[in-house]
């Protein structure tokens with residue numbers, strides 16, 4: 110996927126300013142930056158949800174995970190998943206729920222689950238929806254550390270199976286170091302840092318005080 114001279118203005122504010130970025134297929138890129146830096150706008154542009162100047166090429170079909178699960182409250186978990194499948198031959202929703210540790214909960218409703226369980230369903234649903242690019246906007250920020258750990262591991266596992274391109278927005282350098290091949294930092298709508306994450310995969314959650322000193326520096330500047 111390629112961003113070519115992408116600019117998005119809201120009145121006088123440039124949420125994105127002349128962004129030229131290429132995201133390698135099959136890799137996970139973390140997009141970081143302070144609040145208001147343009148991260149969500151970048152994802153919205155990739156998903157084609159907003160008009161903007163410039164072009165985004167090669168995003169293909171996109172699938173999204175948000176900060177909260179956004180499940181449909183009046184549908185069971187299995188139906189929430191079936192809802193996004195173009196034509197279900199049967200069994201996929203059940204298999205997907207089992208995959209994220211929710212076997213036997215097919216007939217539960219979203220309000221019967223904890224926040225972390227709902228986010229598991231959202232992630233399973235996003236991976237199952239046929240897509241070329243997965244866009245995740247702060248998917249772990251409302252979760253406690255244990256859940257964060259298990260969901261980061263889950264995303265790696267699912268990514269290994271699908272090998273899709275992932276853009277992952279976070280404000281947390283630890284999350285970025287654990288779950289990306291590359292980190293991009295935005296500041297006031299511009300790219301101020303863009304480099305590979307050097308730690309080999311799989312990452313060790315417990316010793317992941319990231320080695321990316323320059324990344325920490327640019328984020329604390």
Ligand code: ADP
Pocket residue numbers: 119122123124142143144145146147148149150151
């Ligand atoms: P981030 O996700 O990094 O917090 P955003 O992409 O949400 O940043 O926002 C980037 C800038 O664009 C901010 O200054 C924000 O106030 C502005 N902005 C975003 N969405 C809108 C909107 N719908 N209307 C007006 N301004 C917006």
